[in-house]
Amino acid sequence: MSKLAVAVLASVGLVGGSALAWLPEESEFDRLLRLSREGAAVVRPQAAKRLVSLGPPAAEGLVRWIQEADNPLSDLGPEVMGVLPDFGDPRLRALSWKAVDDPDFPWRPAAVLGLARSATPKEANRFVEALEDPIAKVREPAILALERLEHREALDSLRSCLEDPDDRVRRNAAKVLTNWGEPCAVTWLVEELKRDDSWFGRETGKLARYQSLKILENELATGRRTFGFEAELPWNAPDNALAATEIEAFLLDLCPDPPPLPLVARATGFLEGNVLGLEIRSCRKGEFFLRWNEKDLFSVGRGNPTRFELPEGTVARLMHEASRVLSTLEDRKVWGEPGCDSEQLFYWPRSVDRASVYRISKGQAIVEGLRPPALGHLFSLMAATVPESGTGRLVGLASQVRAALQAVGGDLPED
Amino acid sequence: MNRPLLLSVLLPLITAGIAVAASSWVEVNIMELTQFDWEPGGELPDSITALDGESIEIKGYMALDTPEGTTTFRLSYYECGCGNAQPNHFVQVDVDDVVGYRPERLTLRGTLSVGEETEDGFVVSLYRLKAESIE
Numbered sequence: 001m002s003k004l005a006v007a008v009l010a011s012v013g014l015v016g017g018s019a020l021a022w023l024p025e026e027s028e029f030d031r032l033l034r035l036s037r038e039g040a041a042v043v044r045p046q047a048a049k050r051l052v053s054l055g056p057p058a059a060e061g062l063v064r065w066i067q068e069a070d071n072p073l074s075d076l077g078p079e080v081m082g083v084l085p086d087f088g089d090p091r092l093r094a095l096s097w098k099a100v101d102d103p104d105f106p107w108r109p110a111a112v113l114g115l116a117r118s119a120t121p122k123e124a125n126r127f128v129e130a131l132e133d134p135i136a137k138v139r140e141p142a143i144l145a146l147e148r149l150e151h152r153e154a155l156d157s158l159r160s161c162l163e164d165p166d167d168r169v170r171r172n173a174a175k176v177l178t179n180w181g182e183p184c185a186v187t188w189l190v191e192e193l194k195r196d197d198s199w200f201g202r203e204t205g206k207l208a209r210y211q212s213l214k215i216l217e218n219e220l221a222t223g224r225r226t227f228g229f230e231a232e233l234p235w236n237a238p239d240n241a242l243a244a245t246e247i248e249a250f251l252l253d254l255c256p257d258p259p260p261l262p263l264v265a266r267a268t269g270f271l272e273g274n275v276l277g278l279e280i281r282s283c284r285k286g287e288f289f290l291r292w293n294e295k296d297l298f299s300v301g302r303g304n305p306t307r308f309e310l311p312e313g314t315v316a317r318l319m320h321e322a323s324r325v326l327s328t329l330e331d332r333k334v335w336g337e338p339g340c341d342s343e344q345l346f347y348w349p350r351s352v353d354r355a356s357v358y359r360i361s362k363g364q365a366i367v368e369g370l371r372p373p374a375l376g377h378l379f380s381l382m383a384a385t386v387p388e389s390g391t392g393r394l395v396g397l398a399s400q401v402r403a404a405l406q407a408v409g410g411d412l413p414e415d
Numbered sequence: 416m417n418r419p420l421l422l423s424v425l426l427p428l429i430t431a432g433i434a435v436a437a438s439s440w441v442e443v444n445i446m447e448l449t450q451f452d453w454e455p456g457g458e459l460p461d462s463i464t465a466l467d468g469e470s471i472e473i474k475g476y477m478a479l480d481t482p483e484g485t486t487t488f489r490l491s492y493y494e495c496g497c498g499n500a501q502p503n504h505f506v507q508v509d510v511d512d513v514v515g516y517r518p519e520r521l522t523l524r525g526t527l528s529v530g531e532e533t534e535d536g537f538v539v540s541l542y543r544l545k546a547e548s549i550e
Binding site: 201338 | 444446447450455465476478493498502512515516520535538539540
């Protein structure tokens, strides 16, 4: 009788305790692997760490689980992928790199993060290559790996990261460059303290202030120099006035001739008039933050986004269609289960005080029919307004957006 | 009758003392609760342990994996796309009436308890809120 069958029979009272006692006990390895893959969100990372503490027998167990039982590597889930290199077993490390090298592998960020914690000098160039990855959450740990390795041959690549559209990547590059003797990179971190931007009511600027302050306080070789700055408050708040002055003086002392910041790294405040937004997070295709403004401006990115002008009337037409489409959804706003991919629509007519949010999400497997056809139609219209021509990481933006939408909710209809 | 409702009934009737009653909800910034490094067994700052048992008001976002028809969910400072949750990155919320995932920022009032709660040897929460109201 299978364990499942006994458990079912026990639950309806057909077998008693003596039959349950007959069941073989789950080994600690099996228990921790199960919890790492399928436990509650808060338990999974802790269980994965404990799995590592079981040492070589657990490493052997994982190799068997993957190779002999022929389970797909991705079925380990992000938490186990994130600790595979911690076992110190070359076979598991090789599997982590195999995952990183596969653009269709869903947990590449976790795999790189795990590898970064124990980066070896022989791997330095692979981490330099990862700085060019389309997924920001892969680029970010690659920087930390190069820091750990003190791989100063990567200086130029790290300097390029100061122009990255993702603020996490820029902050980490600034931290490493500062610690490697380029104090003017602190300018990027101080600029983050000046941010007060938001994303449809979400305080992205405040979050950046907290994260930058954490680096400035704890992770710089220059020592703790934040002078009581309160990340909760904007840079120009009266309670931050004194700290802001002292931080500026400190910065000038470190870097008498501050470099001009690229546009993407410059602090900005609240951008008025954004009425439609699409936030796409694909574990395979990366993240996209797209906004349409009532003045026919399209912007991509958070913080200080890159802006493009759209033909007059474009956004009014999109809003008209959005209003029609959303009224057909009968108040439903959430589809699917989270895990790997999500796309969120933000709809914010000027007549209401906050945006309505509609979310579609899924795990690593394709889910047929996930996106309601009405939203598919709207997303297709929105995607058609995304410019294809950009610079840097925005080259081929429209194609990238369509690929990400396809990865999350399936093909868009041809409108 | 819960406290916010009680206040709304009394507001038109009395003027004096309302500020005292309204301010009895200690406003807690979820960023302050969640922006420090912590390991299981580690100490919490005094300013945070002092909030244990307080009636608080707190703003945040439901975790993405909140199912429909639940009476418990994680509240975090920002709606992240990750399933991975560190105990010091969220407040575990308990409500009386069932709720489902709501993507917008929420304001909650209730009683906060602070300290490690473990199940099966794992820390499952550091902060718990018995919510009386959600807006």
